[in-house]
Amino acid sequence: MNSWKNWANLSKCEPKKIQFPKSLSDLKQIITETKITKETLKVVGHGNSYNTNFHTEGTLVSLKDFNTIQETNIETQQVSIDAGVSINKLVQHCSNNGLALSSLGTNMFDNVAGACSTGHHGSGINYGILSSYLDSFDLLLASGQTLTIKKGDWLYDALGVHLGAVGIITKLTLNTEKRFKLKQEVFPISLQAFQDCMSDLLSANDHVKLIWAPHTNDYQCWIANRTEDSIDHNFMHWKNHMIDGLLINNLVHASLLYTTAIKPAWIRSINQWLSNYFLKGKTQCIGWSDQIFYLPHLLKQDAIEYAIPLDKTVAFLQDLHNLIEAQSFHVQFPVEVRFVKQDNFWLSPAYQKDMCYIGTKAHLLPFLTPNYKPYFQAVSQLIETYQGRFHWGKQNYSSKTYLENSYPKWKEFWTLRDYLDPNKMFMNNWLTELAYKPSKTDIEMFKKQHFDHDLQLVK
Numbered sequence: 001m002n003s004w005k006n007w008a009n010l011s012k013c014e015p016k017k018i019q020f021p022k023s024l025s026d027l028k029q030i031i032t033e034t035k036i037t038k039e040t041l042k043v044v045g046h047g048n049s050y051n052t053n054f055h056t057e058g059t060l061v062s063l064k065d066f067n068t069i070q071e072t073n074i075e076t077q078q079v080s081i082d083a084g085v086s087i088n089k090l091v092q093h094c095s096n097n098g099l100a101l102s103s104l105g106t107n108m109f110d111n112v113a114g115a116c117s118t119g120h121h122g123s124g125i126n127y128g129i130l131s132s133y134l135d136s137f138d139l140l141l142a143s144g145q146t147l148t149i150k151k152g153d154w155l156y157d158a159l160g161v162h163l164g165a166v167g168i169i170t171k172l173t174l175n176t177e178k179r180f181k182l183k184q185e186v187f188p189i190s191l192q193a194f195q196d197c198m199s200d201l202l203s204a205n206d207h208v209k210l211i212w213a214p215h216t217n218d219y220q221c222w223i224a225n226r227t228e229d230s231i232d233h234n235f236m237h238w239k240n241h242m243i244d245g246l247l248i249n250n251l252v253h254a255s256l257l258y259t260t261a262i263k264p265a266w267i268r269s270i271n272q273w274l275s276n277y278f279l280k281g282k283t284q285c286i287g288w289s290d291q292i293f294y295l296p297h298l299l300k301q302d303a304i305e306y307a308i309p310l311d312k313t314v315a316f317l318q319d320l321h322n323l324i325e326a327q328s329f330h331v332q333f334p335v336e337v338r339f340v341k342q343d344n345f346w347l348s349p350a351y352q353k354d355m356c357y358i359g360t361k362a363h364l365l366p367f368l369t370p371n372y373k374p375y376f377q378a379v380s381q382l383i384e385t386y387q388g389r390f391h392w393g394k395q396n397y398s399s400k401t402y403l404e405n406s407y408p409k410w411k412e413f414w415t416l417r418d419y420l421d422p423n424k425m426f427m428n429n430w431l432t433e434l435a436y437k438p439s440k441t442d443i444e445m446f447k448k449q450h451f452d453h454d455l456q457l458v459k
């Protein structure tokens with residue numbers, strides 16, 4: 001039987017077929033065949049999404065063999081890639097050519113196309129989600145035609161975050177910048193102190209994050225700024241990644257978590273120990289931006305992450321403290337708080353609002369599965385009282401109605417989707433549960449408003 005597990009081993013997709021196209025014509029051939037069989041089709045990137053957004057019962061397409069860097073224009077600082085290129089490959093390529101992506105999340109192994117599909121982001125209030133750095137992208141539709149969508153087109157806003165629901169991205173062109181170094185500084189901070197300086201801190205620093213050890217009042221502020229100073233010796237980066245990242249945060253942390261099988265409440269002491277090790281000191285180091293953005297993730301985990309309006313950050317964190325203690329949840333280290341600039345992508349959690357993203361996770365240790373779902377559900381309920389929007393690559397508990405009320409362009413997105421893929425080739429159960437079902441009239445009106453002739457924008 002064909003199967004594909006996601007990175008966290010949380011879910012298994014069992015498609016009828018798995019295809020590994022090597023070229024655009026292979027991809028077009030797959031679309032032609034799927035049109036005939038009338039089955040469904042989904043692309044999987046690196047399978048790093050925690051939910052089942054890439055699952056299908058029909059054909060699963062992996063782009064791992066379709067991963068060439070097509071073109072690099074040093075003058076315009078634009079790089080064009082096949083859709084199977086990973087963030088890691090793109091970052092290495094940029095770095096070899098004196099270029100860099102302006103902001104990155106902590107994971108390098110997503111595909112760029114997969115990450116854009118779900119609104120992947122880093123942190124920095126002047127930096128948008130990854131899709132904001134797209135200059136253009138090509139989308140192969142169920143009809144076999146290709147849309148080339150450029151920044152400035154209304155379709156760029158409509159489909160820059162598309163949940164893999166509309167077609168197959170085949171090519172992306174990204175705007176990069178000159179390779180840069182970052183000076184990273186970390187220091188302990190109280191929530192009150194953060195509240196007092198939040199707006200200055202966010203505007204004065206390129207990249208800002210907060211790390212919180214649940215069950216303590218210990219926060220760490222992480223800032224990173226562009227610098228021309230020389231980079232620290234490789235030993236420093238080796239220590240950060242191997243000792244702090246892999247050994248302490250992953251391996252030692254995992255073995256400590258095993259003790260919670262005897263007594264879950266020991267999480268409190270584990271978090272306190274980790275907080276003393278990681279959050280209490282002041283350190284700084286200088287490295288190339290990708291060295292600084294990246295964090296190694298060895299421990300399989302489940303995660304939820306929600307974007308809430310920026311001005312609600314501190315109030316929400318206080319409520320989260322209270323919720324955890326009031327309901328006696330045992331919450332693992334760390335809770336991560338990031339900041340993202342607003343954009344105009346119809347399905348971006350940062351649509352037209354600067355946002356604070358709050359992520360909380362549960363490590364999944366073999367033979368020890370903590371019962372974390374009630375905690376995730378309670379956090380989601382709390383988040384909804386703050387008009388939060390969930391990260392499309394993580395777990396979600398929001399209803400259709402809630403989503404329809406949270407995204408001003410929700411109905412338009414699904415109407416456009418149905419117009420471009422009337423036979424629902426790119427739909428799956430996960431999408432169907434969320435989607436607005438447009439009527440024929442919705443589609444006709446949308447067509448009149450946006451398209452003079454059928455698919456006039458299609459090459």
Ligand SMILES: Cc1cc2nc3c(=O)[nH]c(=O)nc-3n(C[C@H](O)[C@H](O)[C@H](O)COP(=O)(O)OP(=O)(O)OC[C@H]3O[C@@H](n4cnc5c(N)ncnc54)[C@H](O)[C@@H]3O)c2cc1C
Pocket residue numbers: 007008042043044045046047048049050053054063083084104105106107109110111112113114115116117118119120121122163164165167168169170297391392393394
């Ligand atoms: C350890 C870890 C760390 C993470 N860190 C961050 C972080 O720092 N910031 C953040 O925002 N997120 C983070 N995430 C979430 C992750 O970035 C997203 O889930 C992302 O979508 C994963 O990319 P992927 O290539 O694995 O996509 P997949 O999970 O494989 O697919 C995601 C969606 O994209 C669609 N898709 C993929 N490729 C294409 C294509 N070519 N055309 C059309 N649709 C396509 C799929 O069908 C699916 O709907 C992290 C996840 C993990 C596991």
